[in-house]
Amino acid sequence: MTILQFFLxxxxxxxxxxxxxLLGVAYTVLLERKLxxxxxxxxxxxxxxxxxxxxxxxDGAKSFLKEDMIPAGVYKPLYVLAPVLSLGCALISIGVxxxxxxxxxxxxxDLFEISNVNIGLLxxxxxxxxxxxxxxxxxxxxxxxxSLLGSLRSSAQLISYELALGLSLVGVVLVSQSFNLRVxxxxxxxxxxxxxxxxxxxxxxxxxxxxxxxxxxxxxxxFDLPEAESELAGGYNIEYSSMKxxxxxxxxxxxxxxVGCVATLLFFGGWTSPxxxxxxxxxxxxxxxxxPMFWFVGKVFCFLCLYVWVRGTLPRFRYDxxxxxxxxxxxxLAILNIVAxxxxxxxx
Amino acid sequence: MAxxxxxxxxxxxxxxxxxxxxMVINMGPQHPATHGVLRLxxxxxxxxxxxxxxxxxxxxxxxxKTCEAxxxxxxxxxxxxxxxxxxxSNNLCYSLAVxxxxxxxxxxxxxxxxxxxxxxxxxxxxxIWLGTHAMDIGALTVFLYTFREREEILRIFxxxxxxxxxxxxxxxxxxxxxxxxxxxxxVQGFINMLPEKxxxxxxxLTGNPIFRNRLKGVGYLSPEDAIALGVTGPVMRASGVDxxxxxxxxxxxxxxxxxxxxxxxxxxxxxxxxxRLVEMRESIKIIQMVLDGMPEGPVKADAPKIVxxxxxxxxxxxxxxxxxxxxxxxxxxxxxxxxxQAIEAGHGAxxxxxxxxxxxxxxxxxMRYPSFATLQALETMCKGRMLxxxxxxxxxxxxxxxEIDR
Numbered sequence: 140m141t142i143l144q145f146f147l148x149x150x151x152x153x154x155x156x157x158x159x160x161l162l163g164v165a166y167t168v169l170l171e172r173k174l175x176x177x178x179x180x181x182x183x184x185x186x187x188x189x190x191x192x193x194x195x196x197x198d199g200a201k202s203f204l205k206e207d208m209i210p211a212g213v214y215k216p217l218y219v220l221a222p223v224l225s226l227g228c229a230l231i232s233i234g235v236x237x238x239x240x241x242x243x244x245x246x247x248x249d250l251f252e253i254s255n256v257n258i259g260l261l262x263x264x265x266x267x268x269x270x271x272x273x274x275x276x277x278x279x280x281x282x283x284x285x286s287l288l289g290s291l292r293s294s295a296q297l298i299s300y301e302l303a304l305g306l307s308l309v310g311v312v313l314v315s316q317s318f319n320l321r322v323x324x325x326x327x328x329x330x331x332x333x334x335x336x337x338x339x340x341x342x343x344x345x346x347x348x349x350x351x352x353x354x355x356x357x358x359x360x361x362f363d364l365p366e367a368e369s370e371l372a373g374g375y376n377i378e379y380s381s382m383k384x385x386x387x388x389x390x391x392x393x394x395x396x397x398v399g400c401v402a403t404l405l406f407f408g409g410w411t412s413p414x415x416x417x418x419x420x421x422x423x424x425x426x427x428x429x430x431p432m433f434w435f436v437g438k439v440f441c442f443l444c445l446y447v448w449v450r451g452t453l454p455r456f457r458y459d460x461x462x463x464x465x466x467x468x469x470x471x472l473a474i475l476n477i478v479a480x481x482x483x484x485x486x487x
Numbered sequence: 488m489a490x491x492x493x494x495x496x497x498x499x500x501x502x503x504x505x506x507x508x509x510m511v512i513n514m515g516p517q518h519p520a521t522h523g524v525l526r527l528x529x530x531x532x533x534x535x536x537x538x539x540x541x542x543x544x545x546x547x548x549x550x551x552k553t554c555e556a557x558x559x560x561x562x563x564x565x566x567x568x569x570x571x572x573x574x575x576s577n578n579l580c581y582s583l584a585v586x587x588x589x590x591x592x593x594x595x596x597x598x599x600x601x602x603x604x605x606x607x608x609x610x611x612x613x614x615i616w617l618g619t620h621a622m623d624i625g626a627l628t629v630f631l632y633t634f635r636e637r638e639e640i641l642r643i644f645x646x647x648x649x650x651x652x653x654x655x656x657x658x659x660x661x662x663x664x665x666x667x668x669x670x671x672x673x674v675q676g677f678i679n680m681l682p683e684k685x686x687x688x689x690x691x692l693t694g695n696p697i698f699r700n701r702l703k704g705v706g707y708l709s710p711e712d713a714i715a716l717g718v719t720g721p722v723m724r725a726s727g728v729d730x731x732x733x734x735x736x737x738x739x740x741x742x743x744x745x746x747x748x749x750x751x752x753x754x755x756x757x758x759x760x761x762x763r764l765v766e767m768r769e770s771i772k773i774i775q776m777v778l779d780g781m782p783e784g785p786v787k788a789d790a791p792k793i794v795x796x797x798x799x800x801x802x803x804x805x806x807x808x809x810x811x812x813x814x815x816x817x818x819x820x821x822x823x824x825x826x827x828q829a830i831e832a833g834h835g836a837x838x839x840x841x842x843x844x845x846x847x848x849x850x851x852x853x854m855r856y857p858s859f860a861t862l863q864a865l866e867t868m869c870k871g872r873m874l875x876x877x878x879x880x881x882x883x884x885x886x887x888x889x890e891i892d893r
Binding site: 179284361460 | 510513627692699701
């Protein structure tokens with residue numbers, strides 16, 4: 140395969156994944172609004188299209204058409220860069236996520252994954268960390284007190300919870316003995332649900348920590364302090380309008396999806412069926428290829444629903460309580476989990 | 488342009504060595520957690536509140552002054568608009584004050600219905616408090632749940648008065664008209680359903696560690712401060728001052744209904760939450776007692792020169808028509824004198840001070856509304872706490888800006 144071919148194929152894959160991801164983001168917003176609506180004794184959007192299915196598209200169009208204001212006092216380069224950085228990082232990290240069973244297409248290209256990186260897990264962690272800059276810079280460059288407070292909170296929160304997040308994944312890495320997401324999934328594939336890392340690998344504590352830290356990482360309820368509608372009136376994104384605001388919004392939901400993907404890959408056996416080898420995969424070529432995708436998407440969907448459910452139920456932490464929770468509870472617990480997992484692996 | 492509030496806080500010298508560290512932040516009047524149009528000027532050190540100055544007046548309506556240009560009976564609709572979340576209590580307090588001045592006897596049934604309506608109104612007020620308080624803390628769902636129940640109260644009010652919020656149903660001399668036939672059944676249905684719903688809210692909030700941590704130990708108000716600052720109602724009772732006008736200076740026949748006055752000695756946001764939840768349950772009990780013993784009889788006093796006649800009488804009897812014409816065009820005169828009447832509304836002690844010079848219009852109507860006094864205590868409660876606590880405290884003191892800017 141020539142360089143040109145490789146390049147073209149890669150661009151095609153990236154384009155497909157990006158479009159799917161953005162659609163996913165749009166419909167995650169709809170899912171959230173619908174589900175939270177039901178939780179809160181109302182209907183959610185149901186006017187645009189059947190069941191409100193066209194709502195996300197209309198919202199997107201609206202964001203495009205809104206006037207894009209840049210307030211006078213902002214530091215323009217960073218002010219413009221921040222939302223791009225946020226959304227960019229949120230979209231890039233999906234690049235190393237395998238969506239389905241490894242299949243090679245023409246010229247030895249991986250289908251169902253943009254690139255199979257040996258240290259995929261680290262790449263995701265790294266890119267998510269860069270995403271923090273988006274929020275921090277947005278708050279700082281906006282030249283607004285509420286934004287500043289929001290971004291200060293956010294930076295502190297993300298840095299603290301990143302530690303717990305990283306440490307919680309060490310257990311999984313120890314069990315799987317690899318950073319490669321594909322290998323991690325394949326290790327769990329054997330007997331379905333029994334061999335998933337969360338059950339078979341005894342990583343439920345790690346999953347719990349990951350869940351908490353991931354909520355904090357994505358600034359979602361109950362850790363939505365940087366936005367804290369009732370205190371900071373929107374926080375870091377208060378001075379943003381039109382598409383720039385929408386980009387922050389999309390970044391948040393893209394991060395949710397990424398976090399859901401990572402949780403699925405690391406703890407819930409990725410694209411593998413929960414029944415392991417008990418059920419034969421369908422013989423039809425297309426069905427055979429799409430069967431793993433079905434499980435993958437299904438698991439991520441459940442994870443997203445959990446997100447929404449939590450948002451519909453829990454109040455918000457206070458800043459100092461959040462930090463205490465992260466440093467005094469999640470961190471030691473994560474370290475304990477690493478020690479316990481190591482001991483278990485050593486004496487198995 | 489800097490307003491008086493700004494300059495006052497900005498002119499005060501910052502603490503020694505803190506000149507570059509403190510930030511003055513403006514919260515409101517367009518802010519989701521300030522319950523209307525409250526504006527707070529905060530001086531913060533990081534996230535710690537150093538000073539706080541509530542800037543009021545954004546909802547100033549001049550109601551007190553307007554009252555002086557209205558006939559006595561025309562003041563009733565104005566009172567609705569002061570505390571728009573607790574309309575019946577406003578009506579009740581004003582009517583009681585004027586009735587005291589005239590020396591009017593109110594029929595038994597009207598009194599009982601007034602108690603029922605005041606308690607329903609208190610439930611309305613407390614439901615909104617719970618919803619908005621929870622929403623400020625971040626639990627949006629509870630807000631929509633409480634509004635679901637509040638909707639039923641509003642429907643009951645609509646059935647009574649034709650208006651959901653601005654009821655003007657309690658008038659000088661009784662009620663504006665007989666309640667509809669299904670009224671008592673609807674109230675019974677509502678209070679049968681409500682305890683379960685309160686359990687539902689409590690399920691979502693009371694056991695929730697995040698909610699507990701946000702409220703416990705936050706916004707402490709000592710009983711001495713509460714009395715010194717004129718704080719009343721649930722906030723004062725949560726600080727350990729055992730005082731409830733309904734029990735201690737009974738009005739409108741409250742002495743007939745034995746009920747518990749919930750007290751807490753802790754004085755933080757959590758105790759205010761607990762006190763109000765118990766108060767809601769007590770209100771339900773009072774309503775049940777009223778429903779069980781509802782007497783028969785008229786709902787208007789027998790005072791043709793003060794109370795508007797029924798429509799039917801007006802069309803059949805000449806005196807009634809004359810009285811109606813006189814009341815509407817000239818009002819009724821009230822003997823010269825002054826009176827103060829206080830009641831326990833949802834937010835605390837509400838009082839009307841009415842001065843009459845013997846004409847058909849009040850010489851002065853001064854209103855004492857609890858939120859105004861409670862807001863004074865905000866700085867005491869918030870000083871040295873975090874910014875997020877300010878929101879929790881504002882939610883827990885349950886203020887309505889209509890009460891503050893009259």
